Amino acid sequence: MSIQTRRERERAERERLIVTTARELAESEGWDAVTTRRLAAEIEYSQPVLYSHFKGKDAIMAAVVVEGFADMAAELRAARTAAPDPRQALAAVGAAYAAFAERRPALYDAMFTHAVDLPFATPEAPPALKAAFGELLEVVRPLAGDDDLPALAETFWSGLHGLMTLMRSGRLRREDHDKRLAILIGRFSG
Amino acid sequence: MSIQTRRERERAERERLIVTTARELAESEGWDAVTTRRLAAEIEYSQPVLYSHFKGKDAIMAAVVVEGFADMAAELRAARTAAPDPRQALAAVGAAYAAFAERRPALYDAMFTHAVDLPFATPEAPPALKAAFGELLEVVRPLAGDDDLPALAETFWSGLHGLMTLMRSGRLRREDHDKRLAILIGRFSG
């Protein structure tokens, strides 16, 4: 019994090691550097060990993504609750979202651009995902007017996401970022 | 002289064959299917021939992307010029943009998601890119108010791009698409 639980604990620790190592490697050298060979070397096990924990590389990325959503949800929540009124809350959340994407680009890409096999806009979505989206819902709620609340939150989110991905991939001039963010927030503050 | 020109013409034709084959293959089976081996087989030449025309696979994708921007620019222009007033023009261009992304997802991804080595928001950008962005500029011009025109066009574009990528990657519920598009256009019509 005790041996069994110890083994399970060690397995769980190793699984966490895989996920955090994958995230750190991606954040420091980009997802291209996260190969199964490289990841195996970093955790000091052989490749097949990864497959005893995860179905494949995509499943490892999915685990990293869930971690990322938990972090993002916390940061958005902090920004929202610290703001004195709904309009400033919207601006604060928008800025926090942009800062997150800028500070952790590899993580952001895994969360929002790479194909990752996770349920998103469904009841089966992981709690961390729902928490992050919940923050967006709450921040637009006081400003919704006649608009459908989920659709409005999704649209605001899309605006932020578009700004960040297009800028980060070189499609938008960096120097106008603040101007664009202000325009977006202004259009959703009315 | 004549032999020289015939050879150049044949070379140019083969280059076009490579680009259109790459595009068709991507549109029918996705970019994952566009490998240099597969593409070489489709055009009925050996792999190294591709490298006598393009520096690498990325350069082939870049050529496809330029084609895509020309198509998109034409469609956006048609939508804009057919509309009777600025507000309806904005809605028409937004709908045309969304339709393009839905109808040609692989092409859209190459244009806006994949990393391609092309100058975008600079004077050196290919004319087709400038034409497409120019349509967005013109359609928001009458509605700009005090906002900076390029920044406003970029922000509207970001909204459309975010809507399409997040929906197509399964992050947004498909059934609310029209609602979200209406909200976005509404927020930029005022």
Add this chain to the structure above:
DNA sequence: CAGCTTGGCTAGCGGTGCTAGAATTCGGGT
């Protein structure tokens, strides 16, 4: 028609995600 130049091809390099089967470790029974 011979020689040379141009151009496409075969074959191969180092890398990828993933897996079958050998080898090793380790707990449990005698």
Add this chain to the structure above:
DNA sequence: ACCCGAATTCTAGCACCGCTAGCCAAGCTG
């Protein structure tokens, strides 16, 4: 204390990727 069986890890390899060196043949030039 020892050895056996089961669980787990590792070695080695598959099929594929983008890309390239070097051979070989076709075709123009004198």
